[in-house]
Amino acid sequence: xxxxxxxxxxxxxxxxxxxxxxxxxxxxxxxxxxxxxxxxxxxxxxxxxxxxxxxxxxxxxxxxxxxxxxxxxxxxxxxxxxxxxxxxxxxxxxxxxxxxxxxxxxxxxxxxxxxxxxxxxxxxxxxxxxxxxxxxxxxxxxxxxxxxxxxxxxxxxxxxxxxxxxxxxxxxxxxxxxxxxxxxxxxxxxxxxxxxxxxxxxxxxxxxxxxxxxxxxxxxxxxxxxxxxxxxxxxxxxxxxxxxxxxxxxxxxxxxxxxxxxxxxxxxxxxxxxxxxxxxxxxxxxxxxxxxxxxxxxxxxxxxxxxxxxxxxxxxxxxxxxxxxxxxxxxxxxxxxxxxxxxxxxxxxxxxxxxxxxxxxxxxxxxxxxxxxxxxxxxxxxxxxxxxxxxxxxxxxxxxxxxxxxxxxxxxxxxxxxxxxxxxxxxxxxxxxxxxxxxxxxxxxxxxxxxxxxxxxx
Ligand code: IFM
Numbered sequence: 001x002x003x004x005x006x007x008x009x010x011x012x013x014x015x016x017x018x019x020x021x022x023x024x025x026x027x028x029x030x031x032x033x034x035x036x037x038x039x040x041x042x043x044x045x046x047x048x049x050x051x052x053x054x055x056x057x058x059x060x061x062x063x064x065x066x067x068x069x070x071x072x073x074x075x076x077x078x079x080x081x082x083x084x085x086x087x088x089x090x091x092x093x094x095x096x097x098x099x100x101x102x103x104x105x106x107x108x109x110x111x112x113x114x115x116x117x118x119x120x121x122x123x124x125x126x127x128x129x130x131x132x133x134x135x136x137x138x139x140x141x142x143x144x145x146x147x148x149x150x151x152x153x154x155x156x157x158x159x160x161x162x163x164x165x166x167x168x169x170x171x172x173x174x175x176x177x178x179x180x181x182x183x184x185x186x187x188x189x190x191x192x193x194x195x196x197x198x199x200x201x202x203x204x205x206x207x208x209x210x211x212x213x214x215x216x217x218x219x220x221x222x223x224x225x226x227x228x229x230x231x232x233x234x235x236x237x238x239x240x241x242x243x244x245x246x247x248x249x250x251x252x253x254x255x256x257x258x259x260x261x262x263x264x265x266x267x268x269x270x271x272x273x274x275x276x277x278x279x280x281x282x283x284x285x286x287x288x289x290x291x292x293x294x295x296x297x298x299x300x301x302x303x304x305x306x307x308x309x310x311x312x313x314x315x316x317x318x319x320x321x322x323x324x325x326x327x328x329x330x331x332x333x334x335x336x337x338x339x340x341x342x343x344x345x346x347x348x349x350x351x352x353x354x355x356x357x358x359x360x361x362x363x364x365x366x367x368x369x370x371x372x373x374x375x376x377x378x379x380x381x382x383x384x385x386x387x388x389x390x391x392x393x394x395x396x397x398x399x400x401x402x403x404x405x406x407x408x409x410x411x412x413x414x415x416x417x418x419x420x421x422x423x424x425x426x427x428x429x430x431x432x433x434x435x436x437x438x439x440x441x442x443x444x445x446x447x448x449x450x451x452x453x454x455x456x457x458x
Contacts, residue, residue: 003391004451010113010402011447012074013067013424014359016120016164018050019411021080023057028093030086032122033132037180038412048417054409055432057099062434064106066425067408070440071447074113076358076404077103078120078164079149081142088124089141097152104156115159115358115404117219118146118203119196121169121180128181133169133192136272139199146203147210154211161289161358162203165221166196167249176310178415186312187269194271197252201280219289219358220249222341225296228320237308237317238298240265244311245296246344254349256282265313287401289358290345292338292386294331297321306330327382328363328420335385342393342400354399360386361406363413363420368435374426379439387446388454405443409434 018034038049056063067075081088083096100116107114119142127138146162154160163169168179170193177184204216223245227238243262251259256278258271296319297304304318324332338360345352362382366374383405394400410423418429424440427433446452 001454002449002451003388003454004449005391006394006401007450008401009450010074010356010404011443011450012072012076012113012115012402012404013070013408014076014404014406015056015408015411016078016117017080017083018053018120018122019407019413020054020056020409021083022050022052022055024049024051026057027083027095027099028086029080029096030082030088030093031125032080032082033125033128033180034122036125036128037182040182043182044415045417045419048412048419050412053412054427056409059432060099060103061106063409064103064110064112066434066436067107067112068110069436070424070444072112073447074115074159074402074404075107075408076115076117076161078117078122080122081119081145082122082124084149085145086124086126088127089144092148097149100149100153104153108156113159114157115161116149116153116157117161117164118142118149119162119169119199120164121173123180132181133195134174134183134188136195136198136274139195139202142199143202143206147206150207150210150214154207154214157214159215159217159287160207161217161219162200163196164219164358165291166193166200167221167245170196171244171310175312178310186266189312190266190269190271193248194273194277197249197281198277200253201277201283204283204285205280215286217285217287217289217353217356218253219291220253221291221293221359222246222250222345223292223295223337224340224344225298225319228297228299231300233300233316234298237314240314241296241298241308241311241317250345250349252278252281253285254282254288254345254352284351285353287356288345288353289356290341291359291406292341292357293329293360293362293406294327295334295337295340297324297332327378328365329416331362333362333382333385335389338386338389339393342398346398354401356402356404357390357400358404359406360403361422363422365421366437368426372435374435374437376437376439379424379437380442383439383443384452384454387452391452391454
Protein backbone atom coordinates (compact mmCIF):
# COMPACT_ATOMS: atom_id res chain seq x y z
CA UNK A 1 0.00 0.00 0.00
CA UNK A 2 1.40 3.42 -0.89
CA UNK A 3 0.76 6.18 1.61
CA UNK A 4 0.87 9.44 -0.31
CA UNK A 5 1.86 12.79 1.17
CA UNK A 6 0.30 16.15 0.29
CA UNK A 7 1.24 17.86 -2.95
CA UNK A 8 4.22 20.18 -2.42
CA UNK A 9 5.42 18.31 0.68
CA UNK A 10 9.03 19.18 1.53
CA UNK A 11 11.34 16.17 1.58
CA UNK A 12 14.66 17.13 3.06
CA UNK A 13 17.65 16.16 5.11
CA UNK A 14 19.27 18.19 7.88
CA UNK A 15 22.76 18.99 9.12
CA UNK A 16 24.42 21.62 11.29
CA UNK A 17 27.51 23.76 10.85
CA UNK A 18 29.79 22.47 13.59
CA UNK A 19 28.85 18.88 12.87
CA UNK A 20 29.84 18.90 9.20
CA UNK A 21 31.76 21.99 8.07
CA UNK A 22 35.26 21.63 9.46
CA UNK A 23 37.41 24.49 8.13
CA UNK A 24 37.62 25.60 11.75
CA UNK A 25 40.52 27.97 11.19
CA UNK A 26 39.65 29.02 7.68
CA UNK A 27 37.97 31.94 6.02
CA UNK A 28 38.28 34.19 9.06
CA UNK A 29 36.13 31.99 11.32
CA UNK A 30 36.49 32.63 15.05
CA UNK A 31 36.36 29.97 17.77
CA UNK A 32 33.07 28.73 19.15
CA UNK A 33 32.21 27.18 22.49
CA UNK A 34 32.22 23.78 20.78
CA UNK A 35 35.83 24.28 19.65
CA UNK A 36 36.77 24.98 23.24
CA UNK A 37 34.66 22.15 24.64
CA UNK A 38 35.78 19.49 22.15
CA UNK A 39 39.42 20.43 22.66
CA UNK A 40 39.05 19.98 26.43
CA UNK A 41 40.27 16.49 27.36
CA UNK A 42 37.54 14.18 28.56
CA UNK A 43 34.61 16.10 27.10
CA UNK A 44 34.11 14.20 23.82
CA UNK A 45 34.49 10.46 23.22
CA UNK A 46 37.81 9.68 21.57
CA UNK A 47 38.93 13.31 21.92
CA UNK A 48 37.15 14.01 18.63
CA UNK A 49 36.68 17.61 17.48
CA UNK A 50 34.88 19.39 14.67
CA UNK A 51 38.13 20.81 13.25
CA UNK A 52 37.70 18.84 10.01
CA UNK A 53 34.38 17.05 10.55
CA UNK A 54 33.09 16.01 7.10
CA UNK A 55 35.04 18.80 5.40
CA UNK A 56 31.79 20.16 4.00
CA UNK A 57 33.35 23.64 3.99
CA UNK A 58 35.39 22.48 1.00
CA UNK A 59 33.08 19.78 -0.35
CA UNK A 60 29.74 21.59 -0.23
CA UNK A 61 29.29 21.52 -4.01
CA UNK A 62 29.75 17.76 -4.19
CA UNK A 63 27.46 17.40 -1.18
CA UNK A 64 24.75 19.38 -2.98
CA UNK A 65 25.29 16.97 -5.88
CA UNK A 66 24.59 14.07 -3.51
CA UNK A 67 21.41 15.79 -2.33
CA UNK A 68 20.38 16.12 -5.95
CA UNK A 69 21.05 12.44 -6.56
CA UNK A 70 18.69 11.55 -3.70
CA UNK A 71 16.13 13.97 -5.11
CA UNK A 72 15.81 16.14 -1.99
CA UNK A 73 13.62 19.17 -2.58
CA UNK A 74 14.75 20.82 0.67
CA UNK A 75 17.89 21.01 2.79
CA UNK A 76 18.15 22.27 6.36
CA UNK A 77 21.55 23.55 7.46
CA UNK A 78 22.81 25.95 10.09
CA UNK A 79 24.99 29.02 9.84
CA UNK A 80 28.02 29.22 12.09
CA UNK A 81 27.79 32.47 14.07
CA UNK A 82 31.59 32.67 14.59
CA UNK A 83 32.14 32.25 10.84
CA UNK A 84 29.98 35.31 10.21
CA UNK A 85 30.81 37.45 13.25
CA UNK A 86 33.99 35.91 14.67
CA UNK A 87 33.85 37.67 18.02
CA UNK A 88 30.08 37.50 18.28
CA UNK A 89 29.17 41.17 18.34
CA UNK A 90 31.86 42.96 16.32
CA UNK A 91 32.89 43.14 12.69
CA UNK A 92 31.14 41.05 10.07
CA UNK A 93 33.36 38.55 8.24
CA UNK A 94 32.31 38.86 4.60
CA UNK A 95 34.15 35.64 3.70
CA UNK A 96 31.89 33.76 6.11
CA UNK A 97 28.77 35.21 4.52
CA UNK A 98 30.18 34.42 1.07
CA UNK A 99 30.48 30.74 1.96
CA UNK A 100 26.78 30.54 2.81
CA UNK A 101 25.94 32.56 -0.27
CA UNK A 102 27.76 30.04 -2.44
CA UNK A 103 26.00 27.18 -0.68
CA UNK A 104 22.58 28.77 -1.14
CA UNK A 105 23.35 29.49 -4.79
CA UNK A 106 24.39 25.87 -5.35
CA UNK A 107 21.13 24.74 -3.73
CA UNK A 108 19.21 27.12 -5.97
CA UNK A 109 20.87 25.68 -9.07
CA UNK A 110 19.85 22.20 -7.89
CA UNK A 111 16.30 23.36 -7.16
CA UNK A 112 16.62 22.50 -3.49
CA UNK A 113 14.85 24.79 -1.04
CA UNK A 114 17.13 25.92 1.79
CA UNK A 115 15.94 26.07 5.38
CA UNK A 116 18.43 28.12 7.38
CA UNK A 117 18.91 27.61 11.12
CA UNK A 118 20.72 30.51 12.73
CA UNK A 119 21.83 28.85 15.95
CA UNK A 120 22.74 25.20 16.30
CA UNK A 121 24.79 25.54 19.51
CA UNK A 122 28.08 27.06 18.26
CA UNK A 123 28.16 30.31 20.22
CA UNK A 124 31.23 32.48 19.55
CA UNK A 125 33.68 31.81 22.38
CA UNK A 126 34.22 35.56 22.80
CA UNK A 127 30.58 35.92 23.88
CA UNK A 128 30.90 32.96 26.24
CA UNK A 129 33.86 34.72 27.84
CA UNK A 130 31.43 37.51 28.72
CA UNK A 131 28.77 35.20 30.14
CA UNK A 132 27.32 33.56 27.05
CA UNK A 133 23.61 32.77 27.18
CA UNK A 134 23.57 33.45 30.91
CA UNK A 135 23.93 37.12 29.99
CA UNK A 136 20.88 39.01 28.72
CA UNK A 137 22.86 40.99 26.15
CA UNK A 138 23.61 37.77 24.21
CA UNK A 139 19.95 37.67 23.15
CA UNK A 140 20.36 41.03 21.43
CA UNK A 141 23.75 40.09 19.99
CA UNK A 142 21.96 37.10 18.47
CA UNK A 143 19.27 39.35 16.98
CA UNK A 144 21.96 41.49 15.35
CA UNK A 145 23.70 38.40 13.96
CA UNK A 146 20.34 37.19 12.62
CA UNK A 147 19.86 40.55 10.92
CA UNK A 148 23.29 40.25 9.26
CA UNK A 149 22.71 36.73 7.92
CA UNK A 150 19.14 37.47 6.90
CA UNK A 151 20.24 40.65 5.12
CA UNK A 152 22.72 38.63 3.07
CA UNK A 153 20.50 35.65 2.20
CA UNK A 154 16.83 36.57 2.40
CA UNK A 155 16.57 37.16 -1.34
CA UNK A 156 17.16 33.42 -1.82
CA UNK A 157 15.99 31.88 1.47
CA UNK A 158 12.31 31.74 2.38
CA UNK A 159 12.42 29.43 5.39
CA UNK A 160 14.18 30.62 8.54
CA UNK A 161 14.62 29.05 11.93
CA UNK A 162 16.13 30.99 14.80
CA UNK A 163 17.18 28.25 17.21
CA UNK A 164 17.72 24.53 17.06
CA UNK A 165 16.75 22.68 20.24
CA UNK A 166 17.25 25.40 22.86
CA UNK A 167 16.52 22.66 25.42
CA UNK A 168 19.82 20.99 24.60
CA UNK A 169 21.80 24.24 24.59
CA UNK A 170 20.31 25.38 27.91
CA UNK A 171 19.82 22.12 29.82
CA UNK A 172 22.56 19.81 28.54
CA UNK A 173 24.97 22.73 28.21
CA UNK A 174 24.27 24.48 31.52
CA UNK A 175 22.79 21.92 33.92
CA UNK A 176 23.92 18.42 32.84
CA UNK A 177 27.25 19.78 31.59
CA UNK A 178 27.42 17.22 28.78
CA UNK A 179 27.45 19.88 26.08
CA UNK A 180 29.30 23.18 25.67
CA UNK A 181 29.90 25.26 27.68
CA UNK A 182 29.76 22.44 30.25
CA UNK A 183 28.22 24.38 33.14
CA UNK A 184 26.33 22.48 35.86
CA UNK A 185 23.98 24.88 37.58
CA UNK A 186 20.17 25.21 37.62
CA UNK A 187 20.20 29.02 37.61
CA UNK A 188 22.63 29.04 34.70
CA UNK A 189 20.27 26.68 32.87
CA UNK A 190 17.23 28.89 33.49
CA UNK A 191 19.05 32.07 32.53
CA UNK A 192 20.38 30.46 29.35
CA UNK A 193 16.94 29.13 28.48
CA UNK A 194 15.25 32.49 28.91
CA UNK A 195 17.90 34.40 26.99
CA UNK A 196 17.87 31.87 24.15
CA UNK A 197 14.11 32.28 23.86
CA UNK A 198 14.36 36.05 24.14
CA UNK A 199 16.99 35.97 21.40
CA UNK A 200 14.60 33.93 19.27
CA UNK A 201 11.82 36.51 19.60
CA UNK A 202 14.17 39.46 19.11
CA UNK A 203 15.68 37.83 16.01
CA UNK A 204 12.27 37.16 14.47
CA UNK A 205 11.36 40.83 14.96
CA UNK A 206 14.66 41.99 13.48
CA UNK A 207 14.27 39.77 10.39
CA UNK A 208 10.63 40.70 9.88
CA UNK A 209 11.60 44.36 9.93
CA UNK A 210 13.82 43.69 6.90
CA UNK A 211 11.46 41.42 4.97
CA UNK A 212 8.12 40.35 6.45
CA UNK A 213 7.43 37.99 3.55
CA UNK A 214 9.91 35.38 4.72
CA UNK A 215 8.71 32.47 6.86
CA UNK A 216 9.97 32.52 10.45
CA UNK A 217 10.05 29.53 12.77
CA UNK A 218 11.83 27.78 15.61
CA UNK A 219 12.90 24.15 16.06
CA UNK A 220 12.27 22.36 19.36
CA UNK A 221 13.10 18.80 20.34
CA UNK A 222 9.90 17.43 21.84
CA UNK A 223 9.21 14.00 23.28
CA UNK A 224 6.15 13.49 25.44
CA UNK A 225 7.11 11.24 28.36
CA UNK A 226 4.97 8.23 29.21
CA UNK A 227 4.31 7.08 32.79
CA UNK A 228 4.78 3.32 33.08
CA UNK A 229 2.74 3.15 36.28
CA UNK A 230 0.51 5.28 38.45
CA UNK A 231 2.55 5.62 41.62
CA UNK A 232 2.87 9.21 42.89
CA UNK A 233 6.62 9.15 42.14
CA UNK A 234 6.14 8.04 38.52
CA UNK A 235 3.33 10.51 37.88
CA UNK A 236 5.28 13.35 39.45
CA UNK A 237 8.44 12.44 37.53
CA UNK A 238 6.52 12.25 34.26
CA UNK A 239 4.98 15.67 34.87
CA UNK A 240 8.42 17.11 35.67
CA UNK A 241 10.08 15.67 32.57
CA UNK A 242 7.23 16.95 30.39
CA UNK A 243 7.52 20.36 32.06
CA UNK A 244 11.29 20.66 31.64
CA UNK A 245 11.61 19.14 28.18
CA UNK A 246 8.43 20.30 26.50
CA UNK A 247 6.15 22.80 28.25
CA UNK A 248 8.88 25.16 29.47
CA UNK A 249 9.71 25.75 25.79
CA UNK A 250 6.35 25.38 24.04
CA UNK A 251 4.41 27.46 26.58
CA UNK A 252 6.56 30.60 26.26
CA UNK A 253 6.83 30.32 22.46
CA UNK A 254 3.24 29.37 21.69
CA UNK A 255 1.34 30.80 24.67
CA UNK A 256 3.49 33.59 26.14
CA UNK A 257 3.99 32.10 29.65
CA UNK A 258 6.27 29.78 31.60
CA UNK A 259 4.47 26.83 33.22
CA UNK A 260 3.74 27.54 36.89
CA UNK A 261 4.64 24.01 38.05
CA UNK A 262 8.10 24.25 36.46
CA UNK A 263 8.64 27.67 38.06
CA UNK A 264 7.64 26.20 41.45
CA UNK A 265 9.76 23.06 41.02
CA UNK A 266 12.91 24.99 40.16
CA UNK A 267 12.61 27.77 42.78
CA UNK A 268 14.53 29.51 44.21
CA UNK A 269 16.23 29.52 40.79
CA UNK A 270 14.18 31.56 38.31
CA UNK A 271 13.70 32.53 34.69
CA UNK A 272 15.04 36.11 34.58
CA UNK A 273 11.96 37.54 32.89
CA UNK A 274 11.73 41.30 32.40
CA UNK A 275 8.55 43.18 31.46
CA UNK A 276 7.65 42.58 27.82
CA UNK A 277 9.93 39.55 27.34
CA UNK A 278 7.14 37.02 26.99
CA UNK A 279 5.42 39.12 24.34
CA UNK A 280 8.67 39.14 22.37
CA UNK A 281 9.17 35.39 22.83
CA UNK A 282 5.61 34.51 21.80
CA UNK A 283 5.57 36.54 18.62
CA UNK A 284 3.40 34.54 16.16
CA UNK A 285 5.39 32.23 13.90
CA UNK A 286 4.90 31.13 10.31
CA UNK A 287 5.89 27.53 11.00
CA UNK A 288 6.99 25.41 13.91
CA UNK A 289 9.69 22.72 13.73
CA UNK A 290 9.66 19.50 15.72
CA UNK A 291 12.72 17.30 16.11
CA UNK A 292 11.62 13.85 17.16
CA UNK A 293 13.78 10.81 17.93
CA UNK A 294 12.50 8.73 20.86
CA UNK A 295 10.19 8.53 23.83
CA UNK A 296 10.85 8.52 27.56
CA UNK A 297 9.15 5.78 29.59
CA UNK A 298 9.24 6.91 33.19
CA UNK A 299 9.59 4.39 35.99
CA UNK A 300 10.70 4.32 39.64
CA UNK A 301 14.32 5.20 40.46
CA UNK A 302 16.52 2.15 40.08
CA UNK A 303 14.01 0.34 37.84
CA UNK A 304 15.07 1.86 34.53
CA UNK A 305 18.19 1.52 32.43
CA UNK A 306 18.43 5.17 31.36
CA UNK A 307 19.42 7.85 33.84
CA UNK A 308 17.35 11.00 34.13
CA UNK A 309 20.27 13.03 35.41
CA UNK A 310 19.73 15.75 32.81
CA UNK A 311 16.43 16.64 34.52
CA UNK A 312 16.78 18.61 37.77
CA UNK A 313 14.55 17.31 40.56
CA UNK A 314 13.99 13.90 38.94
CA UNK A 315 16.18 11.71 41.16
CA UNK A 316 13.09 9.79 42.28
CA UNK A 317 12.49 8.36 38.78
CA UNK A 318 14.41 6.83 35.89
CA UNK A 319 13.60 5.84 32.30
CA UNK A 320 13.31 2.35 30.93
CA UNK A 321 13.78 0.83 27.49
CA UNK A 322 12.52 -2.59 28.62
CA UNK A 323 10.74 -4.33 25.77
CA UNK A 324 11.81 -1.70 23.22
CA UNK A 325 14.20 -1.98 20.29
CA UNK A 326 16.92 0.65 20.59
CA UNK A 327 19.33 2.46 18.26
CA UNK A 328 23.09 2.79 18.73
CA UNK A 329 22.32 5.83 20.93
CA UNK A 330 20.41 3.50 23.27
CA UNK A 331 17.23 5.37 22.37
CA UNK A 332 14.02 3.36 22.09
CA UNK A 333 12.41 3.19 18.64
CA UNK A 334 8.95 4.58 19.23
CA UNK A 335 7.17 5.92 16.14
CA UNK A 336 3.94 6.27 18.11
CA UNK A 337 5.67 9.10 19.98
CA UNK A 338 5.73 11.20 16.82
CA UNK A 339 1.96 10.93 16.62
CA UNK A 340 1.71 11.71 20.33
CA UNK A 341 3.83 14.83 20.13
CA UNK A 342 1.93 16.35 17.20
CA UNK A 343 -1.41 15.51 18.78
CA UNK A 344 -0.24 17.01 22.08
CA UNK A 345 0.81 20.23 20.33
CA UNK A 346 -2.48 20.58 18.47
CA UNK A 347 -4.56 19.91 21.59
CA UNK A 348 -2.56 22.24 23.79
CA UNK A 349 -2.02 25.18 21.43
CA UNK A 350 -5.11 25.74 19.26
CA UNK A 351 -3.61 28.68 17.36
CA UNK A 352 -0.42 26.80 16.41
CA UNK A 353 1.28 27.46 13.05
CA UNK A 354 1.86 24.68 10.48
CA UNK A 355 4.41 22.09 11.52
CA UNK A 356 7.50 20.62 9.97
CA UNK A 357 9.42 17.62 11.20
CA UNK A 358 12.83 19.21 11.10
CA UNK A 359 14.77 16.16 12.34
CA UNK A 360 14.07 12.47 12.67
CA UNK A 361 16.53 9.63 12.31
CA UNK A 362 18.66 7.05 14.03
CA UNK A 363 22.25 6.01 14.62
CA UNK A 364 23.20 2.61 13.22
CA UNK A 365 26.59 1.54 11.92
CA UNK A 366 26.28 -1.13 9.25
CA UNK A 367 29.32 -2.42 7.35
CA UNK A 368 30.15 -1.76 3.72
CA UNK A 369 29.57 -4.99 1.77
CA UNK A 370 32.03 -6.33 -0.78
CA UNK A 371 29.98 -4.84 -3.59
CA UNK A 372 30.26 -1.43 -1.92
CA UNK A 373 26.66 -1.20 -0.71
CA UNK A 374 25.59 -0.55 2.86
CA UNK A 375 22.56 -2.53 3.90
CA UNK A 376 21.12 -0.36 6.68
CA UNK A 377 17.70 -1.94 6.78
CA UNK A 378 17.21 -0.93 10.44
CA UNK A 379 17.43 2.73 9.38
CA UNK A 380 14.98 2.16 6.54
CA UNK A 381 12.63 0.45 8.96
CA UNK A 382 12.97 3.33 11.46
CA UNK A 383 12.29 5.96 8.81
CA UNK A 384 9.44 4.05 7.22
CA UNK A 385 7.67 3.55 10.55
CA UNK A 386 8.02 7.18 11.54
CA UNK A 387 6.79 8.31 8.13
CA UNK A 388 3.81 5.98 8.47
CA UNK A 389 3.00 7.71 11.76
CA UNK A 390 3.44 11.10 10.16
CA UNK A 391 1.15 10.13 7.33
CA UNK A 392 -1.45 9.08 9.87
CA UNK A 393 -1.46 12.47 11.63
CA UNK A 394 -1.66 14.29 8.30
CA UNK A 395 -4.65 12.12 7.36
CA UNK A 396 -6.15 13.09 10.72
CA UNK A 397 -5.97 16.72 9.64
CA UNK A 398 -2.78 17.99 11.31
CA UNK A 399 -1.00 20.47 9.07
CA UNK A 400 2.55 19.16 8.53
CA UNK A 401 4.38 20.66 5.56
CA UNK A 402 7.71 18.84 5.47
CA UNK A 403 10.04 16.17 6.80
CA UNK A 404 13.82 16.35 7.20
CA UNK A 405 15.80 13.19 7.86
CA UNK A 406 18.65 13.51 10.32
CA UNK A 407 21.13 13.44 8.86
CA UNK A 408 22.31 13.89 5.31
CA UNK A 409 25.78 12.67 6.29
CA UNK A 410 27.45 10.94 9.21
CA UNK A 411 28.87 13.72 11.32
CA UNK A 412 30.24 14.95 14.65
CA UNK A 413 27.66 13.72 17.13
CA UNK A 414 28.59 16.19 19.89
CA UNK A 415 29.83 14.45 23.08
CA UNK A 416 29.77 11.13 21.20
CA UNK A 417 32.23 12.45 18.61
CA UNK A 418 32.30 10.38 15.43
CA UNK A 419 31.27 7.19 17.22
CA UNK A 420 27.60 7.45 16.25
CA UNK A 421 26.49 7.40 12.62
CA UNK A 422 23.19 9.08 11.72
CA UNK A 423 23.77 9.63 7.99
CA UNK A 424 21.78 8.57 4.97
CA UNK A 425 25.27 8.86 3.51
CA UNK A 426 28.23 7.16 5.12
CA UNK A 427 31.43 9.16 5.56
CA UNK A 428 34.84 7.50 5.68
CA UNK A 429 36.64 9.92 7.98
CA UNK A 430 40.09 8.84 6.72
CA UNK A 431 39.40 9.69 3.10
CA UNK A 432 36.19 11.78 3.39
CA UNK A 433 34.68 9.45 0.77
CA UNK A 434 30.89 9.47 0.81
CA UNK A 435 28.82 6.32 0.16
CA UNK A 436 25.06 6.35 -0.16
CA UNK A 437 23.57 3.86 2.27
CA UNK A 438 20.62 1.83 1.07
CA UNK A 439 18.43 4.13 3.16
CA UNK A 440 19.44 7.04 0.92
CA UNK A 441 18.35 5.06 -2.15
CA UNK A 442 15.13 4.08 -0.39
CA UNK A 443 14.50 7.72 0.59
CA UNK A 444 15.05 8.73 -3.04
CA UNK A 445 12.19 6.37 -3.95
CA UNK A 446 9.97 7.88 -1.25
CA UNK A 447 10.61 11.37 -2.59
CA UNK A 448 10.04 10.34 -6.19
CA UNK A 449 6.72 8.70 -5.24
CA UNK A 450 5.82 11.41 -2.70
CA UNK A 451 4.87 8.52 -0.48
CA UNK A 452 5.91 5.33 1.25
CA UNK A 453 5.07 1.73 0.73
CA UNK A 454 4.28 1.06 4.30
CA UNK A 455 3.08 -1.77 6.39
CA UNK A 456 0.82 -0.54 9.21
CA UNK A 457 2.59 1.24 12.05
CA UNK A 458 4.01 -1.30 14.51
O1 IFM B 1 23.02 15.40 16.10
C1 IFM B 1 21.93 15.90 16.80
C2 IFM B 1 21.54 17.26 16.25
O2 IFM B 1 22.59 18.15 16.30
C3 IFM B 1 20.39 17.82 17.05
N1 IFM B 1 19.32 16.89 17.19
C4 IFM B 1 19.63 15.54 17.57
C5 IFM B 1 20.74 14.99 16.70
C6 IFM B 1 21.05 13.54 17.11
O3 IFM B 1 21.48 13.49 18.45
